[in-house]
Amino acid sequence: MSKLIETRGLTKQYPGVVALDHVDFDLEPGEVHVLFGENGAGKSTLISMLAGANTPTKGSIRLDGETVSFDSVAQAQAKGIYTVFQEFSLIPTLTVAQNIFLGWELRRGPFLDHRAMRARSREMLEELGFDIDPSAIVARLSRAQQQMVEITKAFHGDLKVLILDEPTASLTDREVDHLFDFVTKLKARGVGIVYISHRIQEFARIAERVTVLRDGAVIGTVAMADTNDDALVEMMTGRSFDQIYPSITNDPGExxxxxxxxxxxxxxxxxxxxxxxxxxxxxxxxxxxxxxxxxxxxxxxxxxxxxxxxxxxxxxxxxxxxxxxxxxxxxxxxxxxxxxxxxxxxxxxxxxxxxxxxxxxxxxxxxxxxxxxxxxxxxxxxxxxxxxxxxxxxxxxxxxxxxxxxxxxxxxxxxxxxxxxxxxxxxxxxxxxxxxxxxxxxxxxxxxxxxxxxxxxxxxxxxxxxxxxxxxxxxxxxxxxxxxxxxxxxxxxxxxxxxx
CATH class of the missing domain: 3.40.50.300 (P-loop containing nucleotide triphosphate hydrolases)
Structure with a gap:
C-alpha cells in the first residue's frame, strides 16, 4: 500500500539538545497510527514538523510520494494535513461558529455570512455528536466543550491527514465514543490519522499501529493486534506495567x-x-x-x-x-x-x-x-x-x-x-x-x-x-x-x- 506520509532520518536539533534523532515514520491511508512516549520523547516535535509549525534540521518528509517542506501551518493545511494541538488555539471572545470558520469564513458578496456559518457549524457539531450551541461564546464553555470545538475545526477542506494530540483528555466516555465513531468514518474515506495519547487503553479500540519514541528516537513500531498494554509500557519506560503502581501497605488511622x-x-x-x-x-x-x-x-x-x-x-x-x-x-x-x-x-x-x-x-x-x-x-x-x-x-x-x-x-x-x-x-x-x-x-x-x-x-x-x-x-x-x-x-x- 502506498504511504500517505513518510519521514526519513527526520532530525531536529536545538543548541545542546537533539529533540528528534533520525526518525523514520510512515502513515498509510485509512489507518490510525499512534505515537506513544513519555513527555519529552519527541512526539510533539515530530508532529510540529508534519503540521508545518516547525522545520527539520535534516531529513525529509514525503506526502503521497512527493517530497514536501512546509514553512507554515497554512501550507500544511493546503496540502490536506490538519492538526488539533493539545494547546487550544481558540479565541475566547468569539462564538463557536466564528472559531470553527476562522480563516474559512463564508461570505455573501462582500459581507460575512454569519447565518450560513452558524448553520454549517451546527451540522458539523451534530455529525461529530457534540451538543454545543454554535452561537455560544467560547469563553463560557467548559474545557471539554472547548476541546470539542477545537476538534471540529479540523474538518474543513480536502482532509488527507488528521493529527490529533491528546484529543480525549477532557472528554467524557460518551463524547470519546462519538469521536471514535467519526474517526472510523474518516478511516473508511482513506484519511490517515496520527494519534497521540497517554490513555493506553484507547489504542486497542482505534489503532492499527503504534510507534514508541524515547529520548527523540524510535524504539520500535508494532501492529496493535500483535501487542498489549504491558509490552507498550515496557517499550516506552523500560520497566514493566506492574512497576507503575506502587503498593501502599500501611493501615489507615484516625x-x-x-x-x-x-x-x-x-x-x-x-x-x-x-x-x-x-x-x-x-x-x-x-x-x-x-x-x-x-x-x-x-x-x-x-x-x-x-x-x-x-x-x-x-x-x-x-x-x-x-x-x-x-x-x-x-x-x-x-x-x-x-x-x-x-x-x-x-x-x-x-x-x-x-x-x-x-x-x-x-x-x-x-x-x-x-x-x-x-x-x-x-x-x-x-x-x-x-x-x-x-x-x-x-x-x-x-x-x-x-x-x-x-x-x-x-x-x-x-x-x-x-x-x-x-x-x-x-x-x-x-x-x-x-x-x-x-x-x-x-x-x-x-x-x-x-x-x-x-x-x-x-x-x-x-x-x-x-x-x-x-x-x-x-x-x-x-x-x-x-x-x-x-x-x-x-x-x-x-x-x-x-x-x-
Missing part, C-alpha cells in the same frame, strides 16, 4: 475529614470520611460531580447545607484561605489556569508556597531566603524536577515537568490532607510512576490523600477505598475485592448510594 449530608451546586447529600494514612480514590464520568464535591469541601464553591468537619473542627462555609491554613491542600486539575504562574520560573512557583508556609508557622516577618532556596532545591529533588528546568519559565516546560512543579508546591507548606484532582492529566507513564511514588510516600508518612481521577485504572490501583460518583451523588463506596472495573463501571450510571 478520621481527619468527615462530610455529612453535604449539598452544594451539582452535589446532593454527600457522606464520607477520609482517614490519616489512607488514599481515597474518587471516580466518575466527566460531569459526575467528583471535582465539584471537593471544591465545595475546600470552600471554592458554596456549601448549601450539611457539615464538613476537619481534624474535629467544623469548617463548613470557611474560606479557602482558612482551610489551607488549617492543613488541607488542593491540587487543581487545571495547572495553567489555577495551579501555576506560567510567566515565572519553577523556582518562583515553589517559593510562593514555601514563603506562605513559613508565615503560617509564625516567627519573623522577614523572608529567610537562604532557607527558602534550600527548601526549593530539596523539594525539586524530591519530585525529580531536573536542575536544568528549575530556572526556566513554567510555560517552557513539558506537561510532565509542569505537573512535577505543581506537585512540588504541596510540599511547601505543612498539610495533613492533600486532595489531588486529576493529578496525572496529560502526563506520561514514567512521570506518573514518579508521582504515584510521591503519593505512596505521603500516605505512609501519615498524610491523608484524596485522588480524584477520570482514569479508572489510576483511581483503582493506588487507593485503599474508592468513592464512585454519578449525577452529583455518591453511588458507591468500594474497597478490597469489590474494587473491580466491572463493578465500578456499573455505578458510573447508578445512584443507589451503595456502600460495600
Amino acid at each position: 478520621i481527619l475529614l468527615e462530610v455529612a449530608g453535604l449539598h452544594a451546586p451539582g452535589i446532593s447529600n454527600a457522606r464520607f470520611q477520609v482517614r490519616r494514612g489512607e488514599v481515597l480514590g474518587v471516580a466518575g464520568l466527566v460531569g459526575s460531580g467528583k471535582s465539584r464535591l471537593f471544591r465545595a469541601v475546600m470552600g471554592l464553591t458554596p456549601v448549601q447545607s450539611g457539615t464538613v468537619t476537619f481534624k474535629g473542627r467544623d469548617i463548613t462555609g470557611a474560606t479557602t484561605r482558612h482551610i489551607i491554613k488549617g492543613g488541607m491542600y488542593y491540587l487543581s486539575p487545571d495547572r495553567k489556569a489555577e495551579g501555576l504562574d506560567l510567566a515565572t520560573t519553577a523556582r518562583d512557583n515553589l517559593a510562593v508556597n514555601i514563603v506562605s508556609g513559613m508565615r503560617n508557622e509564625g516567627g519573623s516577618p522577614f523572608v529567610r531566603w537562604r532557607a527558602v532556596n534550600g527548601s526549593i532545591d530539596q523539594i525539586s529533588d524530591h519530585v525529580e524536577l531536573h536542575a536544568g528546568y528549575r530556572n526556566k519559565p513554567v510555560s517552557q516546560l513539558s506537561g510532565g515537568n509542569q505537573q512535577k512543579a505543581l506537585f512540588g508546591k504541596c510540599f511547601g507548606q505543612e498539610a495533613d490532607l492533600l486532595i489531588f484532582d486529576e493529578p496525572t492529566v496529560g502526563v506520561d507513564m514514567g512521570t506518573r510512576a514518579a508521582l504515584y511514588l510521591l503519593i505512596k510516600q505521603l500516605a505512609e508518612a501519615g498524610k491523608a490523600i484524596v485522588v480524584i481521577s477520570s482514569d479508572l485504572p489510576e483511581a483503582m490501583n493506588i487507593a485503599h477505598r474508592l468513592l464512585v460518583l454519578a449525577h452529583g451523588r455518591i453511588s458507591a463506596e468500594l474497597s478490597g475485592q469489590d474494587m473491580t472495573e466491572d463493578t465500578v463501571l456499573k455505578y458510573f450510571f447508578d445512584e443507589t448510594g451503595a456502600t460495600l
Whole structure:
C-alpha cells in the first residue's frame, strides 16, 4: 500500500539538545497510527514538523510520494494535513461558529455570512455528536466543550491527514465514543490519522499501529493486534506495567475529614470520611460531580447545607484561605489556569508556597531566603524536577515537568490532607510512576490523600477505598475485592448510594 506520509532520518536539533534523532515514520491511508512516549520523547516535535509549525534540521518528509517542506501551518493545511494541538488555539471572545470558520469564513458578496456559518457549524457539531450551541461564546464553555470545538475545526477542506494530540483528555466516555465513531468514518474515506495519547487503553479500540519514541528516537513500531498494554509500557519506560503502581501497605488511622449530608451546586447529600494514612480514590464520568464535591469541601464553591468537619473542627462555609491554613491542600486539575504562574520560573512557583508556609508557622516577618532556596532545591529533588528546568519559565516546560512543579508546591507548606484532582492529566507513564511514588510516600508518612481521577485504572490501583460518583451523588463506596472495573463501571450510571 502506498504511504500517505513518510519521514526519513527526520532530525531536529536545538543548541545542546537533539529533540528528534533520525526518525523514520510512515502513515498509510485509512489507518490510525499512534505515537506513544513519555513527555519529552519527541512526539510533539515530530508532529510540529508534519503540521508545518516547525522545520527539520535534516531529513525529509514525503506526502503521497512527493517530497514536501512546509514553512507554515497554512501550507500544511493546503496540502490536506490538519492538526488539533493539545494547546487550544481558540479565541475566547468569539462564538463557536466564528472559531470553527476562522480563516474559512463564508461570505455573501462582500459581507460575512454569519447565518450560513452558524448553520454549517451546527451540522458539523451534530455529525461529530457534540451538543454545543454554535452561537455560544467560547469563553463560557467548559474545557471539554472547548476541546470539542477545537476538534471540529479540523474538518474543513480536502482532509488527507488528521493529527490529533491528546484529543480525549477532557472528554467524557460518551463524547470519546462519538469521536471514535467519526474517526472510523474518516478511516473508511482513506484519511490517515496520527494519534497521540497517554490513555493506553484507547489504542486497542482505534489503532492499527503504534510507534514508541524515547529520548527523540524510535524504539520500535508494532501492529496493535500483535501487542498489549504491558509490552507498550515496557517499550516506552523500560520497566514493566506492574512497576507503575506502587503498593501502599500501611493501615489507615484516625478520621481527619468527615462530610455529612453535604449539598452544594451539582452535589446532593454527600457522606464520607477520609482517614490519616489512607488514599481515597474518587471516580466518575466527566460531569459526575467528583471535582465539584471537593471544591465545595475546600470552600471554592458554596456549601448549601450539611457539615464538613476537619481534624474535629467544623469548617463548613470557611474560606479557602482558612482551610489551607488549617492543613488541607488542593491540587487543581487545571495547572495553567489555577495551579501555576506560567510567566515565572519553577523556582518562583515553589517559593510562593514555601514563603506562605513559613508565615503560617509564625516567627519573623522577614523572608529567610537562604532557607527558602534550600527548601526549593530539596523539594525539586524530591519530585525529580531536573536542575536544568528549575530556572526556566513554567510555560517552557513539558506537561510532565509542569505537573512535577505543581506537585512540588504541596510540599511547601505543612498539610495533613492533600486532595489531588486529576493529578496525572496529560502526563506520561514514567512521570506518573514518579508521582504515584510521591503519593505512596505521603500516605505512609501519615498524610491523608484524596485522588480524584477520570482514569479508572489510576483511581483503582493506588487507593485503599474508592468513592464512585454519578449525577452529583455518591453511588458507591468500594474497597478490597469489590474494587473491580466491572463493578465500578456499573455505578458510573447508578445512584443507589451503595456502600460495600
